[in-house]
Amino acid sequence: MRVELPIKRISNYKNIVSDEVDELINLAKELKGLRVVxxxxxxxxxxxxxxxxxxVPLMRDLGLDAYWExxxxxxxxxxVTKKLHNAFQGAYVDITDSELELFEKVNKENAExxxxxxDIVIIHDPQPYFIPLFKEGKFIWRCHIDTSSPNKIIWEKITKxxxxxxxxxLxxxxxxxxEPFKDIAVEFPPSIDPLSDKNKQLPEETIKEIILxxxxxxxxxxxxxVARFDPWKDLKSAIDVYRILKEKVDLQLLIVSAMAKDDPEGWILFEExxxxxxxxxxxxFLTDLKGVGHLEVNVFQTISTVGLHTATKEGFGLVISEMLWKGNPVVARPTGGVKVQILDGFNGFLRNDVKELADALYDIINDSSLKEEFxxxxxKLVKEKFLTTAHLKRYLKVIKEVIY
Structure with missing residues (x-):
């Protein structure tokens, strides 16, 4: 199914990252008309x-014939694919032959x-991974998961x-x-869109309405x-951290989430x-079930004193960059992509156990000058490394390498 997309203009990013926009326009000249899905x-x-x-809309604006299926x-x-996702992150799961047959069957049907x-097909994550088995073309696999220590049996069975x-x-x-990707792998951090509803600067009136x-x-x-209802996000620890802090500080905890349609397990964990x-x-609990969309998430992050991220495994965790972009520090566990977004003692703190996380939050809440510095x-860090324009530049370079 093709996704309907809005129109976006790369020129609108000039006020934020002018030099990078010029570089993108030059990079895209050789790729005009290239068909990318x-x-x-x-x-x-x-x-x-x-x-x-x-x-995808920005690729179109740069002259590529880009779309999304x-x-x-x-x-x-x-x-089945939720099991694969967990296995790729290291969990022990049992996947039966019939489940693997279903995985392959659905991929074959979708390939057709x-x-x-x-010209280029970019496959995201495990769900459509087998499509190239049933379709000729040039393929790139974009993995958004922490695969640093996968369940080797299932990893090899699927990836090889x-x-x-x-x-x-990527x-x-x-x-x-x-393995088997070491010879073709590219380090490829993701990004946030500073002009999206979730990240743009909002009028005070909008903020007041949503707070009310x-x-x-x-x-x-x-x-x-801000996290999905996923076992790896360890939201019980977030509540434990809040309860420790509540003994010393009169505060509130916002748990913000969207219920992903490809994650049946999420609904069970939500109730738990x-x-x-x-x-x-x-x-x-602030979810799309209560009408929470991107504007609301923006407001919740904007009004926050500090962000908290308790995931025990995290592919990257763009919600951290979103919070940092609003000028708020974040306290988190040092896992996966979290470690490159939060520099301990620079824009937040990296801590492991619940008590340490609570203590770090307490230090920021009770020191306004530290909070402002962080x-x-x-x-500054997000602007330099994790905005859409940097991400798009990485895509254009990789596409160019594959095509030429």
């Missing part, structure tokens, strides 16, 4: 969809019915079967690269966690986390 599992929920909603699949397929006649069909494999960090609608008290400190939180009125550093 991105393929992933869902058009809504999760970081991949958000990235593509910006990157989404898999058509039954729920049983996504139960999606419009994949393009189609690895030779790919010209390049990973957030070099430490995620495993969701009954948030901005006179008290606010800790915000709700029960764990109990009836504390200062723990706010906030300035936070925005």
């Amino acid at each position: 991105h393929v992933n599992a869902t058009s809504y929920g999760g970081g991949v969809a958000e990235l593509l909603y910006t990157l 989404v898999l058509e699949a039954p729920n049983e397929f996504f139960n 019915k999606l419009n994949l006649d393009a 079967k189609a690895a030779k069909k790919y010209s390049k494999a 990973f957030h960090l070099t430490e995620y690269v495993q 609608k969701y009954n948030i008290d901005i006179t008290r400190p606010i800790i915000t966690v 986390i709700l029960r764990y939180a109990g009836t504390d009125p200062d723990i706010h 906030g300035r550093n936070a925005k």
